[in-house]
Amino acid sequence: MTVSMDAQGPEKILPYVDIENSSYQILIDQENRLGPLLGFRAIPNGFLIDEIGIVKYKQLGNFDVRNPETLAILQQWIDGTKLSYTPNKPSLEVPIGDATETNALFVKGLSIYKSGDVDTAMALWRKSLSLDPTNYIIRKQIWAIENPERFYNGDIDYDWQSKQAT
Amino acid sequence: MDSTPTQTVQVGDKAPEFVLPSLDGDPVRLQDYLGTKLVLFIWASW
Numbered sequence: 571m572t573v574s575m576d577a578q579g580p581e582k583i584l585p586y587v588d589i590e591n592s593s594y595q596i597l598i599d600q601e602n603r604l605g606p607l608l609g610f611r612a613i614p615n616g617f618l619i620d621e622i623g624i625v626k627y628k629q630l631g632n633f634d635v636r637n638p639e640t641l642a643i644l645q646q647w648i649d650g651t652k653l654s655y656t657p658n659k660p661s662l663e664v665p666i667g668d669a670t671e672t673n674a675l676f677v678k679g680l681s682i683y684k685s686g687d688v689d690t691a692m693a694l695w696r697k698s699l700s701l702d703p704t705n706y707i708i709r710k711q712i713w714a715i716e717n718p719e720r721f722y723n724g725d726i727d728y729d730w731q732s733k734q735a736t
Numbered sequence: 737m738d739s740t741p742t743q744t745v746q747v748g749d750k751a752p753e754f755v756l757p758s759l760d761g762d763p764v765r766l767q768d769y770l771g772t773k774l775v776l777f778i779w780a781s782w
Contacts, residue, residue, distance in 0.1 A: 574779055585781075596759050597758050597759075597764055606744070608751075608752070608778075609746075615778040616778070617776040618775055619774040620773055623770055626747065628745070633778075664744050707780075711782065714782035722781070
């Protein structure tokens with residue numbers, strides 16, 4: 571099951587997925603419901619959930635099938651062997667008590683964005699980000715809308731991202 | 737023992753319920769996947 575955090579909607583995901591041949595669910599979380607719920611402020615993340623719904627593994631950041639450590643974890647999961655697990659840095663987690671207002675602003679911004687008023691939406695998103703300045707779900711969404719050429723013209727320009735002021 | 741409360745799910749906790757739309761707009765619940773081992777991958781186009 572994959573969940574994309576793209577506030578801009580399904581059109582952004584389509585280039586990266588093969589719906590017809592996909593054996594897994596492709597979901598979209600435009601409102602960032604999962605960030606506060608599962609406790610992440612950036613991507614890519616991986617959660618492994620067993621048959622009775624217990625979270626057996628939670629990795630914030632660097633969960634990527636191009637990454638050998640991720641492949642090793644997935645193999646352990648498939649094989650049913652013990653998962654090698656490193657606890658996540660607390661700074662990557664959603665801080666307790668801080669998420670409600672931050673997310674309310676983000677959701678309001680999304681509603682306004684969908685109505686076509688991008689400027690007001692961006693203002694609300696910036697306000698949301700000011701409450702949680704190192705939230706990279708919100709930050710990258712703002713970047714992607716304001717600088718689409720850095721994200722959607724070929725490879726993502728990570729060099730440009732690292733030069734942006736925090 | 738760390739007594740700091742956390743709202744967010746940790747290893748060993750039951751995964752919280754959620755409903756999200758698939759690309760064709762149909763709602764999908766995490767609950768629908770009880771009985772299967774799940775890999776939940778969170779990503780974005782950015």
